[in-house]
Amino acid sequence: MILEIAQIDVKPGMESEFEEGVKKAAPIFKRAKGCTGVTLHRSHEMPSRYRLFVQWGTLENHTKDFRESADFQQWRKLVGPCFASPPYVEHVTEVVRGF
Amino acid sequence: MILEIAQIDVKPGMESEFEEGVKKAAPIFKRAKGCTGVTLHRSHEMPSRYRLFVQWGTLENHTKDFRESADFQQWRKLVGPCFASPPYVEHVTEVVRGF
Numbered sequence: 001m002i003l004e005i006a007q008i009d010v011k012p013g014m015e016s017e018f019e020e021g022v023k024k025a026a027p028i029f030k031r032a033k034g035c036t037g038v039t040l041h042r043s044h045e046m047p048s049r050y051r052l053f054v055q056w057g058t059l060e061n062h063t064k065d066f067r068e069s070a071d072f073q074q075w076r077k078l079v080g081p082c083f084a085s086p087p088y089v090e091h092v093t094e095v096v097r098g099f
Numbered sequence: 100m101i102l103e104i105a106q107i108d109v110k111p112g113m114e115s116e117f118e119e120g121v122k123k124a125a126p127i128f129k130r131a132k133g134c135t136g137v138t139l140h141r142s143h144e145m146p147s148r149y150r151l152f153v154q155w156g157t158l159e160n161h162t163k164d165f166r167e168s169a170d171f172q173q174w175r176k177l178v179g180p181c182f183a184s185p186p187y188v189e190h191v192t193e194v195v196r197g198f
Contacts, residue, residue, distance in 0.1 A: 002143070003140060005150065019194055019195055022195045022197065023195055023197070025197070026197035026198055029197055029198070030197070030198050037197070037198060038197035038198065039193055039195065039196050039197060040193070040194050040197070041191035041192060041194065042191060042192055042194045043189050043190070043191050044158065044189070044190040044191065044192065045189050045190065046189070049189075050191075050194075051104065051191055090143070090144050090145070090148075091142070091143040091144065092140035092141055092142050092143065092149075092150055093140060093141055093143065094138055094140050095118055095139050095140065095141045095149075096118055096121045096122055096125075096138065096139035097138050098121065098122070098124070098125035098128055098129070098136070098137035098138060099125055099128070099129050099136060099137065
C-alpha cells in the first residue's frame with residue numbers, strides 16, 4: 001500500500017471551484033486500478049494550499065496505470081485550471097503505526 | 100479534527116534510529132491531550148524524508164497543550180538527534196472525502 005501525497009497550491013479565489021472539482025473527480029479515482037481511497041485536506045497556515053491523499057495498491061498503479069490513462073486527462077481537466085503551479089507529488093509508505 | 104503533517108528530514112544513516120524513536124514515543128502521543136492517532140510514513144523518492152501524521156482534536160492541542168508540555172521535550176529528546184534540519188509543520192483539515 002502506497003500513499004500519494006500531492007501538495008497543490010491553487011489560485012487564490014479558486015478554492016471552492018477546486019474543491020468541487022475534486023468532489024466531481026471521486027468516481028475517476030474510484031474506478032482507477034489499485035486506488036482504494038482519496039481525500040482532500042486544506043492547510044490552516046496557507047488556505048490556498050491543499051494536500052490530496054490518494055491510496056494506491058502499488059506505486060505503478062499511480063505512476064503508470066493512472067497517469068497514462070484517459071482518466072488522468074479527465075482529472076486534470078476538472079482541476080488543472082485551478083492550479084497556481086504544478087503539484088508537488090511524493091509517495092510514502094507507513095513504517096510506524098503509533099496508535 | 101486537525102491533522103498535523105510534519106515533514107522530517109533525518110540525517111542519512113539514522114533512519115532506523117529515528118523510526119525506533121517514534122515507536123518509543125507512541126505513549127507520549129497517546130497520553131497527549133486531544134491526540135487521537137500518530138503514524139509515520141517514509142518517502143519513496145527521498146528515503147531520508149518522513150511525514151509524521153498526528154491527529155489532534157483542536158489546533159491548540161498541538162500548538163499549545165503539547166508544545167508547552169514536558170512531554171514535548173521528551174519527544175524531541177527521543178528523535179531530535181536524528182533531525183537533519185528543523186521539521187516543517189503544517190496543519191490540515193479534511194474538506195473532501197472522495198471515497
